[in-house]
Amino acid sequence: MTRTGLSDTIAAIATAPGSAGVGIVRVSGPDALSIADGVFRGRGTPSRTRGGRFLSGALVAGDGELLDEGLCLVFRAPRSYTGEDVAELQTHGSPAVLSRVLSRVLELGARPARPGEFTLRAYLAGRLDLAQAEAVLELVSAGTDTARRQAALGLSGALGARVERVASHVTRTLAAIQALLDYPEEGVPDEDRAVPLAAAEAELTALLGTARAGQVATRGARLALIGRPNAGKSSLLNALLGYERSIVTPLPGTTRDYLEAQLSLAGVPVTLVDTAGLRETADEVEAAGVRQAVRLAGGADLVLALEDGSVEREALPAELPPQARVLRVRTKSDLPAAWTDPTTLAVSAVTGEGLPGLREALHAALLGDAARGEAWLTTERQVDAARRALAHLQAARFLPDDLAGYELEEALRALAELTGRDVAEDVVDAVFRNFCVGK
Numbered sequence: 001m002t003r004t005g006l007s008d009t010i011a012a013i014a015t016a017p018g019s020a021g022v023g024i025v026r027v028s029g030p031d032a033l034s035i036a037d038g039v040f041r042g043r044g045t046p047s048r049t050r051g052g053r054f055l056s057g058a059l060v061a062g063d064g065e066l067l068d069e070g071l072c073l074v075f076r077a078p079r080s081y082t083g084e085d086v087a088e089l090q091t092h093g094s095p096a097v098l099s100r101v102l103s104r105v106l107e108l109g110a111r112p113a114r115p116g117e118f119t120l121r122a123y124l125a126g127r128l129d130l131a132q133a134e135a136v137l138e139l140v141s142a143g144t145d146t147a148r149r150q151a152a153l154g155l156s157g158a159l160g161a162r163v164e165r166v167a168s169h170v171t172r173t174l175a176a177i178q179a180l181l182d183y184p185e186e187g188v189p190d191e192d193r194a195v196p197l198a199a200a201e202a203e204l205t206a207l208l209g210t211a212r213a214g215q216v217a218t219r220g221a222r223l224a225l226i227g228r229p230n231a232g233k234s235s236l237l238n239a240l241l242g243y244e245r246s247i248v249t250p251l252p253g254t255t256r257d258y259l260e261a262q263l264s265l266a267g268v269p270v271t272l273v274d275t276a277g278l279r280e281t282a283d284e285v286e287a288a289g290v291r292q293a294v295r296l297a298g299g300a301d302l303v304l305a306l307e308d309g310s311v312e313r314e315a316l317p318a319e320l321p322p323q324a325r326v327l328r329v330r331t332k333s334d335l336p337a338a339w340t341d342p343t344t345l346a347v348s349a350v351t352g353e354g355l356p357g358l359r360e361a362l363h364a365a366l367l368g369d370a371a372r373g374e375a376w377l378t379t380e381r382q383v384d385a386a387r388r389a390l391a392h393l394q395a396a397r398f399l400p401d402d403l404a405g406y407e408l409e410e411a412l413r414a415l416a417e418l419t420g421r422d423v424a425e426d427v428v429d430a431v432f433r434n435f436c437v438g439k
């Protein structure tokens with residue numbers, strides 16, 4: 001997206017395609033209200049109406065043909081979503097009406113808005129920071145209540161405020177260092193340097209801890225069921241789903257190819273992956289399934305490692321990838337226990353015993369203890385900026401004052417990028433490219 005033409009007047013259908021109760025054509029820019037004059041006929045005239053008012057009347061084509069009855073909402077700069085003059089033409093939610101109204105608006109001199117351009121203008125007008133703009137995008141596409149809650153928090157500016165708290169500690173340290181730089185033999189006292197720096201590091205580390213949870217909440221998680229043949233993987237998958245998705249037999253080696261199924265865990269979208277039981281085998285097909293299982297475990301956000309509680313315990317094979325996070329489960333708890341272990345969760349796919357506890361443990365393992373009511377990092381871009389800021393803070397810790405000052409300035413720059421106060425144009429453009437037209 002180029003930055004040319006940001007001062008012209010843009011228009012788009014702001015509502016979803018298809019029939020609906022109401023539809024909106026949004027027009028923003030210096031000519032928005034005079035363009036509205038040309039398509040809207042009512043008792044008042046949009047360009048002579050105060051901001052914050054609406055008019056009711058008719059939407060008409062260039063030759064005077066009646067297109068629909070509707071409303072015109074008038075916003076005047078800077079009191080609008082974009083910070084510019086805005087006219088909203090609200091019609092009945094008919095794609096045929098909306099496309100004719102939009103054509104007329106374009107005929108009158110507006111140009112079609114690019115994806116995210118209304119929100120880009122709000123950002124450039126300083127009405128939203130970049131993290132808030134990203135939250136708008138997440139809110140529009142939120143598929144779960146957890147994702148919606150985090151997006152709404154981000155939109156409220158809560159993330160920007162958390163980042164500002166970190167930045168203020170760093171700024172304070174930097175000021176103390178700069179004040180003393182002319183007297184290097186003195187050195188900056190700990191309460192002015194080490195203490196605020198530790199506070200900034202702790203805050204930033206906590207914020208980074210929310211990143212995984214944020215991504216899981218918005219994009220969902222992959223959860224692989226792993227274990228020896230007959231451990232009860234397919235049975236547990238079926239029990240969690242509530243229907244028979246995977247074949248279960250008393251024969252070890254039943255599941256060979258992996259299979260996936262979708263599940264919602266308290267609002268978190270989860271892909272469950274059933275895999276072949278891990279064992280040494282001469283069967284080529286089964287061996288391929290075992291290799292696949294190991295690979296799937298490595299790619300999962302969380303591994304459920306199942307062990308049959310009704311037979312003598314056999315250590316899980318060592319090939320479980322170390323990077324995968326593991327939750328241990330003892331299966332078949334309805335049968336007499338051959339062993340117990342307080343670090344495993346006991347469940348029965350047959351009676352359902354232990355399943356509520358397992359669901360809770362999964363939810364906790366996926367979302368971690370990211371505090372409720374606190375803003376999370378939700379995009380890769382935010383995580384990257386926060387990581388770089390933390391690396392600079394950590395580098396500063398053991399450096400002499402003058403060199404530490406440089407690292408702190410870099411940390412501040414990374415934090416400013418996070419909220420979008422100091423960020424390259426191409427990064428901003430990449431954020432808005434993901435928006436839909438009309439947002």
Ligand SMILES: Nc1nc2c(c(=O)[nH]1)N(C=O)[C@@H](CNc1ccc(C(=O)N[C@@H](CCC(=O)O)C(=O)O)cc1)CN2
Binds near residue numbers: 052078079080088
């Ligand atoms: N019809 C409609 N609904 C919508 C939007 C919209 O643009 N149009 N929004 C957007 O997509 C969201 C709301 N966002 C908005 C945020 C600020 C302003 C605004 O004009 N604020 C002025 C105060 C106006 C007044 O109270 O007089 C301001 O802050 O100065 C408008 C919409 C959700 N619902």
Ligand SMILES: Nc1nc2c(ncn2[C@@H]2O[C@H](COP(=O)(O)OP(=O)(O)OP(=O)(O)O)[C@@H](O)[C@H]2O)c(=O)[nH]1
Binds near residue numbers: 351
């Ligand atoms: N009593 C009892 N039997 C179970 C339970 N879960 C599984 N089984 C039995 O254990 C056997 C193996 O179950 P599966 O779910 O096929 O085990 P799996 O881990 O998928 O096995 P493979 O696909 O061969 O690796 C079947 O006979 C199941 O009925 C349970 O909770 N209680």
Ligand SMILES: [Mg+2]
Binds near residue numbers: 233235246247274275
């Ligand atoms: Mg199976």
